[in-house]
Amino acid sequence: MTTPEHLATSADPPRPDTATSATSATSATFDTLVATVEGARGSLVLNRPDKLNPLSTHTLREIEQAARWFDDHHDLKVVVVSGAGRAFSAGADLSAFTSSASAEDRQQGWRMGRALDEMRAVTVARLHGWCVGGGLIVAAGCDLRVAARSARFSIPEVDLGIPLAWGGIPRLVREIGPALTKELVMTCRPFDAEEAFRSGFLNRVVDDDRLDEEVEVLVQTLLDKPKLALLETKAHVNAVTESMVGTGRSWADADGLFAGLRDPEGRAAAQRYVERVRR
Numbered sequence: 001m002t003t004p005e006h007l008a009t010s011a012d013p014p015r016p017d018t019a020t021s022a023t024s025a026t027s028a029t030f031d032t033l034v035a036t037v038e039g040a041r042g043s044l045v046l047n048r049p050d051k052l053n054p055l056s057t058h059t060l061r062e063i064e065q066a067a068r069w070f071d072d073h074h075d076l077k078v079v080v081v082s083g084a085g086r087a088f089s090a091g092a093d094l095s096a097f098t099s100s101a102s103a104e105d106r107q108q109g110w111r112m113g114r115a116l117d118e119m120r121a122v123t124v125a126r127l128h129g130w131c132v133g134g135g136l137i138v139a140a141g142c143d144l145r146v147a148a149r150s151a152r153f154s155i156p157e158v159d160l161g162i163p164l165a166w167g168g169i170p171r172l173v174r175e176i177g178p179a180l181t182k183e184l185v186m187t188c189r190p191f192d193a194e195e196a197f198r199s200g201f202l203n204r205v206v207d208d209d210r211l212d213e214e215v216e217v218l219v220q221t222l223l224d225k226p227k228l229a230l231l232e233t234k235a236h237v238n239a240v241t242e243s244m245v246g247t248g249r250s251w252a253d254a255d256g257l258f259a260g261l262r263d264p265e266g267r268a269a270a271q272r273y274v275e276r277v278r279r
Helices: 057-071 108-118 134-140 168-176 178-187 193-199 208-223 227-244 253-262 264-278
Strands: 017-020 025-029 033-038 041-046 078-083 122-127 130-132 144-148 152-154 204-206
Touching (some): 041 057, 078 134, 078 208, 130 134, 144 208, 152 193, 168 178, 193 204, 204 208
Parallel strands (some): 041 078, 078 122
């Protein structure tokens, strides 16, 4: 869920500033994100590249706010979700999570995932570099996923002494099935884009220098479709999968996460993990 590069504490983000340009593009700049809409397409960028786009409670809250902001744009069909810099996201900023967190903060990861799921527009994740822990959950909350061939994935939560939270388990079961979910979450082994594609997690894997081109082809294909039929199809599929593997039933997984933060064995495991990755 994290690497040592994440050990910075974030301040409360401001409300987004919204601006409209002469080209009819509307933007909302958050503390840790950049969100834009132009016509029927939008973009959401995780924007802390110096730290590989860590996910603090504040960033999770901003993602939720951005999802609601996109829903205010009724002509919107497609939103591309990406990470600035060298990675999509290297996971949760554990320095921002403490066992004394408020009940509201404990549920923020789950609310973020639900907000992505419930966005009316189709979301396309553009994945490159590392996609770790909570970053993988953000990607799983998107409708479609395209990755660079060099992208790498990891779910290191158990090595950190904490269970996977934020609705991650039902989302992974939904995308790759229960057996592989158990293996990847329990063993914490990294996996590459080809394996993620074979598992069904990714829709497409392309050479690194073709990532933007392939995302653009997919986005244009979706933009060419009638909006009502496109968005109703998304809503229908989501309703079916929610009835099969409901993410709503995972609201209590945050309790397990924060219990892990208090567990002495879990804290010792986290310390060993940090020391190992720093070497």
